[in-house]
Amino acid sequence: MASAALRGGIDLGGTKIEAIVVDERQRVLGQARHPTPTDGGPQAVAAAMAEVMQQAAQAAGVKTAALAGVGAGSPGTVDADSGTVTSARNLPGWEGSFALGPELARRLGTRAFIGNDVAVATAAESRLGAGRGFASLLGVFWGTGIGGGIVLGGEPWHGRGGAGEIGHMVIHRGGRRCPCGRRGCLEAYAGRAAMEARARREHKKGRHTKLFALMKERGRTRLTSSIWWHAIEHGDKLATELIDDAIDALGNGIASAVNLLDPEAVVIGGGLGVRFGEPYVRRIAQAMGPHLFDDERPPKVLLAGLGDLGGALGAALLVPAPR
Amino acid sequence: MASAALRGGIDLGGTKIEAIVVDERQRVLGQARHPTPTDGGPQAVAAAMAEVMQQAAQAAGVKTAALAGVGAGSPGTVDADSGTVTSARNLPGWEGSFALGPELARRLGTRAFIGNDVAVATAAESRLGAGRGFASLLGVFWGTGIGGGIVLGGEPWHGRGGAGEIGHMVIHRGGRRCPCGRRGCLEAYAGRAAMEARARREHKKGRHTKLFALMKERGRTRLTSSIWWHAIEHGDKLATELIDDAIDALGNGIASAVNLLDPEAVVIGGGLGVRFGEPYVRRIAQAMGPHLFDDERPPKVLLAGLGDLGGALGAALLVPAPR
Numbered sequence: 001m002a003s004a005a006l007r008g009g010i011d012l013g014g015t016k017i018e019a020i021v022v023d024e025r026q027r028v029l030g031q032a033r034h035p036t037p038t039d040g041g042p043q044a045v046a047a048a049m050a051e052v053m054q055q056a057a058q059a060a061g062v063k064t065a066a067l068a069g070v071g072a073g074s075p076g077t078v079d080a081d082s083g084t085v086t087s088a089r090n091l092p093g094w095e096g097s098f099a100l101g102p103e104l105a106r107r108l109g110t111r112a113f114i115g116n117d118v119a120v121a122t123a124a125e126s127r128l129g130a131g132r133g134f135a136s137l138l139g140v141f142w143g144t145g146i147g148g149g150i151v152l153g154g155e156p157w158h159g160r161g162g163a164g165e166i167g168h169m170v171i172h173r174g175g176r177r178c179p180c181g182r183r184g185c186l187e188a189y190a191g192r193a194a195m196e197a198r199a200r201r202e203h204k205k206g207r208h209t210k211l212f213a214l215m216k217e218r219g220r221t222r223l224t225s226s227i228w229w230h231a232i233e234h235g236d237k238l239a240t241e242l243i244d245d246a247i248d249a250l251g252n253g254i255a256s257a258v259n260l261l262d263p264e265a266v267v268i269g270g271g272l273g274v275r276f277g278e279p280y281v282r283r284i285a286q287a288m289g290p291h292l293f294d295d296e297r298p299p300k301v302l303l304a305g306l307g308d309l310g311g312a313l314g315a316a317l318l319v320p321a322p323r
Numbered sequence: 324m325a326s327a328a329l330r331g332g333i334d335l336g337g338t339k340i341e342a343i344v345v346d347e348r349q350r351v352l353g354q355a356r357h358p359t360p361t362d363g364g365p366q367a368v369a370a371a372m373a374e375v376m377q378q379a380a381q382a383a384g385v386k387t388a389a390l391a392g393v394g395a396g397s398p399g400t401v402d403a404d405s406g407t408v409t410s411a412r413n414l415p416g417w418e419g420s421f422a423l424g425p426e427l428a429r430r431l432g433t434r435a436f437i438g439n440d441v442a443v444a445t446a447a448e449s450r451l452g453a454g455r456g457f458a459s460l461l462g463v464f465w466g467t468g469i470g471g472g473i474v475l476g477g478e479p480w481h482g483r484g485g486a487g488e489i490g491h492m493v494i495h496r497g498g499r500r501c502p503c504g505r506r507g508c509l510e511a512y513a514g515r516a517a518m519e520a521r522a523r524r525e526h527k528k529g530r531h532t533k534l535f536a537l538m539k540e541r542g543r544t545r546l547t548s549s550i551w552w553h554a555i556e557h558g559d560k561l562a563t564e565l566i567d568d569a570i571d572a573l574g575n576g577i578a579s580a581v582n583l584l585d586p587e588a589v590v591i592g593g594g595l596g597v598r599f600g601e602p603y604v605r606r607i608a609q610a611m612g613p614h615l616f617d618d619e620r621p622p623k624v625l626l627a628g629l630g631d632l633g634g635a636l637g638a639a640l641l642v643p644a645p646r
Contacts, residue, residue: 077617150583158585159459159585160459160585160587162616163583163585164585165583168579169492169583170575170579171493171496173575180616183614184575249496252493252496255493256492256493256579257583259491259492260471260486260580261473261583262485262486262487264483290505291505293485293488
């Protein structure tokens with residue numbers, strides 16, 4: 001196969017960078033993953049992204065310069081034309097603007113296309129994953145934060161560039177402080193970062209939990225989705241309480257979004273969504289029930305079909321098909 | 324002018340029925356208004372709608388049978404093809420389905436077109452009112468309930484027929500009971516019906532307020548927007564508290580919708596919105612501020628430009644232009 005038919009996709013997450021090489025039928029030929037650098041700012045992150053992409057290309061037996069192009073999904077506000085990313089949340093030292101596209105193009109020797117991480121993951125679920133066949137779709141990515149992506153009439157809806165912030169819909173007026181600094185956002189109750197902060201406070205106050213012992217056992221500094229999962233499997237009370245509350249919060253927030261948009265389907269992805277899987281997606285759907293205005297006709301609520309790779313696949317879809 | 328170029332528009336509200344006759348440039352040639360019947364069910368309401376329409380036609384010097392058609396905006400779930408309205412909220416005895424379109428056509432001797440009241444009012448603001456020139460728009464109708472209409476990419480967005488229920492977005496998880504029976508909805512804090520119920524409870528408990536004295540003075544059985552306005556003008560503490568809380572609730576709820584949709588503009592209409600006007604629209608915009616995720620680029624927040632007539636004008640727009 002001519003390598004010009006191959007495309008690269010990079011998913012830039014708060015904790016990890018995932019890169020893939022796909023063929024024209026979106027089959028994954030090579031794959032690599034690396035933790036996201038925690039210092040060095042955007043330059044260090046761009047360097048790491050390029051390196052992970054090169055490893056994925058190597059695994060696929062191709063040089064990055066021979067790819068039709070590379071797409072990258074990034075947190076923050078993305079200007080697709082210039083490839084610039086502004087105030088990428090959850091990435092330290094990325095408050096300002098950084099020309100990520102040109103930097104990746106230079107390092108990889110091919111064209112680079114930048115999109116918002118959640119928007120590209122939603123597009124991937126809509127075109128290749130659980131959202132196929134639905135003309136309208138709400139993607140909810142339950143991870144470090146709570147991201148949202150919208151597809152209406154088969155097309156992504158970006159608003160003025162900032163649509164989809166379902167994590168910052170207010171579900172409790174005057175409520176808990178959110179990592180974004182505002183009060184009462186869905187993310188303040190259901191985002192992994194907010195849940196970890198609450199767990200740390202409770203633990204400090206002397207509340208018993210296995211969460212931090214599990215974290216140390218695994219040589220981690222953060223509570224990953226897998227650590228939350230295992231704590232709950234071990235009957236950890238604090239972890240169970242916090243996840244139960246997160247599910248109730250997600251039910252309220254997603255139902256609010258459904259009442260406004262009335263989409264055919266909701267797809268639940270993200271680190272926690274994918275790790276907790278089907279049974280928890282059903283619990284979220286149940287938690288939505290009491291708040292749906294048209295409760296006789298709920299939308300389909302589905303687990304993301306592309307798992308961890310949705311973000312990288314969606315990023316690869318940013319590269320225009322070669323003629 | 325040939326009367327075939329004239330159209331009728333009927334706005335069916337929870338408290339009043341408003342009918343107009345407009346020419347092809349949407350100029351109002353005749354107008355009539357009547358309280359909505361409180362008993363007799365859909366049949367009585369349809370009869371009253373036809374009568375008000377006939378009065379408006381008479382004022383315009385035309386027979387209804389000579390109109391190009393009549394449009395009606397109704398609460399509830401509307402099936403545009405059959406002209407059927409199901410579970411029209413705030414209208415007593417209208418829990419089931421009623422073929423409003425055929426009934427109006429029979430009584431008026433012309434074609435009848437039915438749309439959702441809030442959707443047609445939003446379309447009117449988008450095409451003729453404060454929303455002109457904005458490709459994306461959120462209409463918020465602050466009255467007995469809180470209705471919402473959505474225009475995206477210049478076109479109305481109806482979802483599966485039920486989109487726009489901004490009044491039933493949850494702004495306080497586990498909070499106050501809403502007239503819809505659910506908990507914590509925006510409408511439970513900011514809808515006129517919910518505010519009146521709270522005022523009655525407080526009044527019964529012995530709390531001083533001029534609201535009900537004003538109501539009796541005016542020979543009313545409900546607290547109209549005008550009564551709320553006058554109570555506040557007279558420094559009524561309870562009325563002021565309830566309206567202040569409604570504005571804060573609207574700020575939270577509308578900001579949530581903006582975070583999800585990122586529209587160019589928000590138009591505030593409805594009985595209370597129109598009666599309270601510009602200064603209160605500015606207060607709502609201020610209340611949104613702290614909850615906007617992209618607070619450096621808020622949407623325009625504007626008072627509805629068509630006042631009380633927006634619903635009837637939007638209903639008239641349902642009638643296809645005569646060839």
